[in-house]
Amino acid sequence: SAVISQKPSRDICQRGTSLTIQCQVDSQVTMMFWYRQQPGQSLTLIATANQGSEATYESGFVIDKFPISRPNLTFSTLTVSNMSPEDSSIYLCSVWEREGGADTQYFGPGTRLTVL
Amino acid sequence: RKEVEQDPGPFNVPEGATVAFNCTYSNSASQSFFWYRQDCRKEPKLLMSVYSSGNEDGRFTAQLNRASQYISLLIRDSKLSDSATYLCVVNSGNTPLVFGKGTRLSVIA
Numbered sequence: 001s002a003v004i005s006q007k008p009s010r011d012i013c014q015r016g017t018s019l020t021i022q023c024q025v026d027s028q029v030t031m032m033f034w035y036r037q038q039p040g041q042s043l044t045l046i047a048t049a050n051q052g053s054e055a056t057y058e059s060g061f062v063i064d065k066f067p068i069s070r071p072n073l074t075f076s077t078l079t080v081s082n083m084s085p086e087d088s089s090i091y092l093c094s095v096w097e098r099e100g101g102a103d104t105q106y107f108g109p110g111t112r113l114t115v116l
Numbered sequence: 117r118k119e120v121e122q123d124p125g126p127f128n129v130p131e132g133a134t135v136a137f138n139c140t141y142s143n144s145a146s147q148s149f150f151w152y153r154q155d156c157r158k159e160p161k162l163l164m165s166v167y168s169s170g171n172e173d174g175r176f177t178a179q180l181n182r183a184s185q186y187i188s189l190l191i192r193d194s195k196l197s198d199s200a201t202y203l204c205v206v207n208s209g210n211t212p213l214v215f216g217k218g219t220r221l222s223v224i225a
Contacts, residue, residue, distance in 0.1 A: 033212050042203065042217040043160065092159055094212070103148070105213050107159040 002027050002097050004108035012114045013083055020079045021111045023093030028073035031096035034066070037110075038089045046091075049076040083115045119143060120216035122204050128222045133194050137219045139187045139204030148207035149180055151189050153200045154218065160203055163189075194223045 055068035093108040149166035166178040204216040
């Protein structure tokens with residue numbers, strides 16, 4: 001399976017600032033996604049990161065707040081802009097991979113963000 | 117109605133017990149089904165896929181009932197290391213997975 005790394009693993013930020021999270025995959029993947037998991041909640045999809053074009057955002061998420069880059073098939077960034085305490089969450093990068101004829105989704109280790 | 121619903125638990129069981137989790141999904145067009153495991157402060161990891169014929173992996177058995185739109189996970193001979201949150205996951209096509217909120221399991225010595 002693909003090996004996914006994220007940086008930073010955690011951060012504590014001040015309200016009104018922005019943080020960029022990096023996701024690196026050890027192989028080329030077609031589909032990359034960004035999720036958020038708030039305390040005690042399940043995973044919520046923020047957007048699909050499209051290589052060479054604008055990301056596709058889910059309902060409730062907008063590009064101005066969560067700009068995403070995907071310059072190639074192994075790397076993506078998610079920026080959390082103008083942060084507020086409500087943005088405190090774990091942010092997870094995820095990829096699709098086809099193994100044995102089945103599509104499987106794998107996750108990075110996550111970035112734990114606390115906004116004061 | 118939520119797309120994927122699970123009993124949040126927690127399920128507190130003694131070592132060696134058998135425990136079963138159920139999950140229902142609302143989209144009848146769903147095609148693929150999975151159980152993921154998430155340890156505290158860790159990312160979700162694939163535990164097993166769920167097939168119509170049912171499948172078994174060691175102490176874990178997964179079943180799918182398409183007519184009733186529910187999925188189950190059975191864990192036999194529970195170990196302390198089985199303590200985690202188990203996420204029911206559904207795929208309705210070439211789109212990202214839809215996750216349930218998870219069922220928390222605590223196996224007690």
